[in-house]
Each structure stands twice: as C-alpha cells, then as structure tokens.
Amino acid sequence: MNSEVPDPRLHSLVEGIVRIASGDLSTRIPHSGARDxxxxxxxxxxLMADDLQTIYQELEERVESRTAMLRQAQVELERMALTDPLTQLANRTALNSVLSHALAETSRGELPPALLILDLDSFKGINDxxxxxxxxxxxxxxxxxxxDAVRVTDTVARLGxxxxxxxxxxxxxxxxxxxxxxxxxxLSESLDIGDLRITCGTSIGVRVAEPGQSVDDLVMEADTAMYAAKAQPHSGIKVFEPALLxxxxxxSLMVTEMREAILHDQLTLHYQPVVELATGRIEGVxxxxxxxHPERGLLMPDQFIPLAEETGMIVELGHWVLRNAVRQLRDWQDRLPLDSQFSxxxxxxxxxxxxxxxIEHVQDILxxxxxxxxxxxIELTESMAVTGGDVDKYSLSGLRQLGVQLEIDDFGTGYSSISYLRRxxxxxVKIDRSLIAGLGTDEEQGRFVEAVLHLIHACGLKAVAEGIETAEQAEELVRLGCGSGQGYYFGRPAPAESFEETLAQWSAVSE
Structure with a gap:
C-alpha cells in the first residue's frame, strides 16, 4: 500500500510560524516559486511578519522618544526644584545640597567651605x-x-x-x-531701574565651616553674623564669633520673656502730660x-522695642499698649473731671x-x-506717613474714617516738605525736640521754629512741641504761636496714679 509523500514546505511553514510567534519578527519562510x-x-x-516588524520598530522608536522626553522633563523638574524662579539663582534646597557635599569633602581632609549670607538694607522701602x-x-x-562678583565654582543662592x-x-x-x-x-553702586537710580546697600555675615559642622549649624551661624552686621550703623561685614551666638x-530668651510679659501684665504704662501752652491746661497724655522685668527691673522702651519690631512681637505689644491706654482713659473719664477733649x-x-x-482692633477697643x-x-513717624504703601494708606484712611486723630511724630527730622505736609x-504735627533745644537763647533757631509753625498752620494742622525743659522755651513757643507742648518742664512720664496727682496740680494752677 503506497502513501503520499509529505510536502517539505509544510515543515518550513510550521517552523517559521513558531519562530515568529516567539518574537523573532525577522524570520521569513522560504518559498519555492510554486503557485499553489x-x-x-x-x-x-x-507579509504579516513584515507588517509586525514595521509596527514593532515604530513602537520601539516611539517608546525611546517618550522615554527621552520623560528624562528631559525629569531633569527640568529637578532644575526647577533647585532654582529660584525670579532670579534663576540656586534656591535654599540647592544651597543645602552643595553645602552638604562641601562639608563631606571637608571630613575627608579638603579645605572647608565658607558661607556668606547677606540681606539688603533698604529693600522694604523700595517695595513700599x-x-x-x-x-x-x-x-x-x-x-x-x-x-559677577564670584567664581563660576561658587554657588550664589536666593534664600527668599x-x-x-x-x-x-x-x-x-x-x-x-x-x-x-x-x-x-x-551692591553699594547705584542701580538703574527703569528711569530711576536706586542705591541699595547690604549687610553680610561670614562663617567658615569647621570640621564636623552640620549644614543647619553653618547656615544658622552665618545668619547670626549677618544680623550682627545689620545691627551696625552702616552696611558692613561681620565674621561669626561665639559671642554672637x-x-x-x-x-531669643528675651522674646519668650516679652511674650510672657504681655500675657502676665508685666508691662506698665507711664503717662506724660500734653499741655496747652498759653493756659497750662492739660489737654491730654x-x-x-x-x-x-522680674530680674532686670524696669526696662525703658529702647531696651526692648527694637527687638519687638525685629521679631514681629511689636504687633502684640502695640495691641496691649493701645487697649490699656484707652481703658485708662475710660477710667479717668469715669472718675475725674476731665475736659471733653482730653485725649x-x-x-x-x-x-x-x-x-x-x-482698624478692626482699634474699633473693638473703642x-x-x-x-x-x-x-x-495715634502717633506715627513722618517717614511712615510719607513713604507708606497701599496697606499703610488703607490703615490711615480707615483710622480717619473711625474718627481717630492722627499725629506726625518727630517732625523736622525727616522729609519736612510742604508738598508732603499738605497731603x-x-x-x-509734633515738632521734634531737636528744634526746641535752642529756643530762648538762639535767635536764629527761634526764627526757624517760627517758620516751621507757619508752615504747619498754613496746612490747617495743629502743632505740638516736644522736649520742653525750661520756662523760657515754653514762653518763647507761646510767643511764636505754638498751641501745645510736652516735656520735663511740665512733667516726666509717670504711672497712672502719679499722673493723677500731676493732673490735680495743674488743674489747680489753671483755675
């Protein structure tokens, strides 16, 4: 019995299909030229293998392109995470990273890094x-x-x-x-910003790292030196030393103590009379x-106000002063025969x-x-009234709408321009004590104060002279047309109880 001989092409066909199915898309099955x-x-x-191979190659190219795009996006994200968006300098994270690397090299015997931290001296005024x-x-x-001031290998960062x-x-x-x-x-050279020329100094703290020092300690000590430099009268440089720390x-301890002082009524108010010069009547305080202070005794404002301003505690402190001063006025109004305009x-x-x-705080207290x-x-410095930004103007406008009176303090030490004063x-307006000192003995100073008073009155404002220490100064101010004044001649700042005695004495004199 004869059997049919199998077609050898079938074996090649099966082998080819198996290889293509396993992923070898380059496989091609040989053909004999027959047409069956x-x-x-x-x-x-x-043909199917050709199509699959083409599709696979396109897919590989697409995956490779997408992978490259993802790598580029990751690099860009990393760059953005380490870059200050405004200046394109390194940011705090990037600085910490390079410091960490430099400190690690120091532990292996390399020279240590130095860190300079600087703060612009007049930037807030520019913004305002x-x-x-x-x-x-x-x-x-x-x-x-x-x-431009450093090498390419140095790192410049903006911390905020x-x-x-x-x-x-x-x-x-x-x-x-x-x-x-x-x-x-x-940085001491002027900057051209648009049509303006600006000078913007800086204070710099310097710290050279020590072996074993951490990034946080290095930054903190450079920062400490910078604040010490900032406390100097002019722009300058301060190298860190342990005493600064x-x-x-x-x-820091004093800030904590100040917060406790506010909470536990360690603060107190002293009152100095403001007098109508022509009659001696006390107009207010x-x-x-x-x-x-429980350990250091009675501290004067210059011993803690600058610290309160630097640390932001001045807001809490100011609220305390305002609330307690107005409460004391209410108490006096209830108990004493005060003039209705006593302020x-x-x-x-x-x-x-x-x-x-x-504004809300003042409204609540009233x-x-x-x-x-x-x-x-409410007394504010001349520079606050003149150079204030939108928030300052909002606050001043709101206080005026409440009916609160506003007074420029220390007039004559700042702008003192009639164009500013009119608006x-x-x-x-309170005339600074430096203008009062020579009154009664210096004719030229007298003429100058008279001109200042004419300026204030021409703007429709009241004038108060501070720092009056002698009867001669008080008499000269009356002659020049100044309505009110305060100073040691009329009374030193004193606690509420003592001031009540002063109030009684001057009331008796005025009668």
Whole structure:
C-alpha cells in the first residue's frame, strides 16, 4: 500500500510560524516559486511578519522618544526644584545640597567651605515706594551682580525675600573676607531701574565651616553674623564669633520673656502730660510703655522695642499698649473731671500700620470702652506717613474714617516738605525736640521754629512741641504761636496714679 509523500514546505511553514510567534519578527519562510495553496499561505505569513516588524520598530522608536522626553522633563523638574524662579539663582534646597557635599569633602581632609549670607538694607522701602515690580527688578540686578562678583565654582543662592547666600568651596577666612568686600562694593553702586537710580546697600555675615559642622549649624551661624552686621550703623561685614551666638540666644530668651510679659501684665504704662501752652491746661497724655522685668527691673522702651519690631512681637505689644491706654482713659473719664477733649496719644510702628487687623482692633477697643474716637490720637513717624504703601494708606484712611486723630511724630527730622505736609492724612504735627533745644537763647533757631509753625498752620494742622525743659522755651513757643507742648518742664512720664496727682496740680494752677 503506497502513501503520499509529505510536502517539505509544510515543515518550513510550521517552523517559521513558531519562530515568529516567539518574537523573532525577522524570520521569513522560504518559498519555492510554486503557485499553489501552500505557497499562498507562506506569502501571507511573510507579509504579516513584515507588517509586525514595521509596527514593532515604530513602537520601539516611539517608546525611546517618550522615554527621552520623560528624562528631559525629569531633569527640568529637578532644575526647577533647585532654582529660584525670579532670579534663576540656586534656591535654599540647592544651597543645602552643595553645602552638604562641601562639608563631606571637608571630613575627608579638603579645605572647608565658607558661607556668606547677606540681606539688603533698604529693600522694604523700595517695595513700599516703587512697588513690587520694581522690587523684583532690583532683585534680578542684585542676582547678576552677585554672580559677577564670584567664581563660576561658587554657588550664589536666593534664600527668599531680599536674603541671599554665597557658598565658597575649599575656602578660608582671608578669601571669604575678600569676596565679601567685593560684594559690598558691587551692591553699594547705584542701580538703574527703569528711569530711576536706586542705591541699595547690604549687610553680610561670614562663617567658615569647621570640621564636623552640620549644614543647619553653618547656615544658622552665618545668619547670626549677618544680623550682627545689620545691627551696625552702616552696611558692613561681620565674621561669626561665639559671642554672637550667645547674644542671639539671649535675644531669643528675651522674646519668650516679652511674650510672657504681655500675657502676665508685666508691662506698665507711664503717662506724660500734653499741655496747652498759653493756659497750662492739660489737654491730654502720651502713653509710654515700660517693662517690669522680674530680674532686670524696669526696662525703658529702647531696651526692648527694637527687638519687638525685629521679631514681629511689636504687633502684640502695640495691641496691649493701645487697649490699656484707652481703658485708662475710660477710667479717668469715669472718675475725674476731665475736659471733653482730653485725649490719649499712642505710638504705633510701621509693622502695626501694615497689619490689616489694625482698624478692626482699634474699633473693638473703642466699642468695648465707650471712648469717643476723637479722644484717641495715634502717633506715627513722618517717614511712615510719607513713604507708606497701599496697606499703610488703607490703615490711615480707615483710622480717619473711625474718627481717630492722627499725629506726625518727630517732625523736622525727616522729609519736612510742604508738598508732603499738605497731603498727609493727619490732624496734628509734633515738632521734634531737636528744634526746641535752642529756643530762648538762639535767635536764629527761634526764627526757624517760627517758620516751621507757619508752615504747619498754613496746612490747617495743629502743632505740638516736644522736649520742653525750661520756662523760657515754653514762653518763647507761646510767643511764636505754638498751641501745645510736652516735656520735663511740665512733667516726666509717670504711672497712672502719679499722673493723677500731676493732673490735680495743674488743674489747680489753671483755675
């Protein structure tokens, strides 16, 4: 019995299909040139393999392209995460990274890095007077000047706001000082911002790392040196020393103690009379804060107010002063035969003026005590009234709408321009004590004060002279037309109980 011989092409067909199915898309089944059904199947399988191979190659190319795009996006994200968007400098995260690397190299015997931290001295005033757009332009110019002042291998970073840092790898104190001086010189030169020319100094803290030091400690100590430099009268450089750290810790302790003082009524108010010069009638008082420190005794304002302003505690402190001064006025109104126009003066700081809650706080106190707004006079410095930004203007306008009187303090030490004085939203101008000192003995000074008084009165404002210490000064001010005054001649600041005695004495004199 004869059997049919199998077609050898079938074996090749099966083998080819198996190899293609396993992923070898380059496989092609050989064909003999015959034109039967088997040849047609072979041709079809080979065409399918061609199509699959083309599709697979396109897929590989697409995956490779997408992978490259993802890698690029990841690189860009990493760059953005380490870059300050405004100045394109390194940011705090990037600075910490390079510091960590440099400190690791120091532990292996390399020279240590030096860190310079700097803060612009007048940037807030630029922002307030020229706007944030101009402020941003200033920061960009500062960034370029910093990069021009250092080597390519040094790292320049913006830490936030107007605070910058420069990391010098493998450095020493001599080089760090040299770079700091170069930066100081570069930033002391004027900047052209649009049509304006601006001068913006800086304060620089310098710290050369020590073996085993952490990134956090290095940054903190450079920052401590910078704040010490900032406390100096002019732009300058301060190298870190351990005593600065002790002073900063002491400052931190004092902030904590100040917060406790506010909470536990360790603060007290002293009151100085403001007198109608022609009659001796006491028109009101200025409230001045003191701190009854449990260990250091009675502290004067200059011993804690600057710290309160620097740390932001001034807002809490100012609220305490305002509330207690108005409460004391209410108490006196209830118990003493005061004139209906008797007022209390309270000083406020720039930080308080820029606090959006100021108006609401004043309104709450007036509502709580029942004191008429016209009996509250808020004193602010001339520069605050003149150079304030939108928030300052909002606060001043809101206070005026409440009916509170506003007074410029220390007039004659700042702008003192008639164009400014005419448009300031104030009721009263207090002439600085430096202008009063020569009255009665210096005729030229007398003529100058007379001109200042004419200027104030021409603007429709009341004038108060401070720092009156002698009868001659008081008499001369009356002759020159000044309506009110205060000073040691009329009474030193005293606690409420003692002031009541002063009030009784002057009331008797005026009668």
């Amino acid at each position: 059904d088997v040849a047609a199947v072979i041709a079809g399988i080979n 007077t020229l706007g944030h757009s101009a402020g941003d332009d200033v920061l960009r110019v500062i960034a370029r000047r910093l990069q 706001g107007d605070e910058f840092a420069v990391m010098l790898p493998k450095s020493n104190l001599v080089r760090a000082r040299r770079v700091a001086n170069r930066i100081l010189k570069a 002790y002073a900063r810790r002491l400052q 200025e409230a001045l804060v003191r701190w009854n 209390v003066r309270v000083n406020i700081s720039t930080t308080e003026l820029q606090n959006l809650e100021l 509502r709580e005590t029942g004191v008429d707004a016209a009996n509250l006079i 300031l939203p104030v009721n009263v």
